[in-house]
Amino acid sequence: MQLRIPNCNQQMNEHRCALHDTVLIPSAIPQLLLAHNNFMFRLRFAILLTALFLLFQSSDAFAASRLASKKAASLTADYASALAAADHFLQAWQSADPENGIALLTSRTKQATSTDAIEKFFSNPAPSAFEIGRGKLLAHGRYEFP
Numbered sequence: 330m331q332l333r334i335p336n337c338n339q340q341m342n343e344h345r346c347a348l349h350d351t352v353l354i355p356s357a358i359p360q361l362l363l364a365h366n367n368f369m370f371r372l373r374f375a376i377l378l379t380a381l382f383l384l385f386q387s388s389d390a391f392a393a394s395r396l397a398s399k400k401a402a403s404l405t406a407d408y409a410s411a412l413a414a415a416d417h418f419l420q421a422w423q424s425a426d427p428e429n430g431i432a433l434l435t436s437r438t439k440q441a442t443s444t445d446a447i448e449k450f451f452s453n454p455a456p457s458a459f460e461i462g463r464g465k466l467l468a469h470g471r472y473e474f475p
Contacts, residue, residue, distance in 0.1 A: 408464060411472035419459040427451035 414433055421430035430451050431439070439447075462475040 407470050408466075408472060411470075412461065412464060412474070415461055415464075415472075415474045419461070422451055422453070423457050423459060425451055425453060 418430055418433045421427070421433065427448050427450075431447060434442075434447075464472040464474045467473050
């Protein structure tokens with residue numbers, strides 16, 4: 330396909346274009362324009378995809394930072410106190426020290442359990458170890474550790 334575009338003759342000071350002065354445009358030019366438009370479309374599409382990817386990455390980072398702040402907020406003074414109490418109780422069990430272990434029991438637990446059962450619990454002759462998992466809030470100021 331060839332397009333004909335009139336070429337005005339500027340040397341003769343004519344402001345109208347002569348029909349016999351035409352320039353032939355090779356058929357490769359429209360294909361180049363089409364290739365250029367295709368390239369620009371692909372470039373814009375790639376930029377859009379990159380922007381969306383970065384937007385989703387930043388929103389994931391924002392959500393992760395909010396989750397981290399919630400976890401940090403959940404480590405309150407009550408939680409730290411309950412964790413320390415659980416640690417001291419299990420250290421008393423590990424070292425077979427019923428006096429310190431009984432001092433950490435609630436009055437409800439002391440009433441529900443016999444003295445012999447408590448002393449038997451703390452008199453473990455075998456070597457022992459413990460690991461405390463993440464605590465679960467039962468009520469205000471009350472935690473359960475697995």
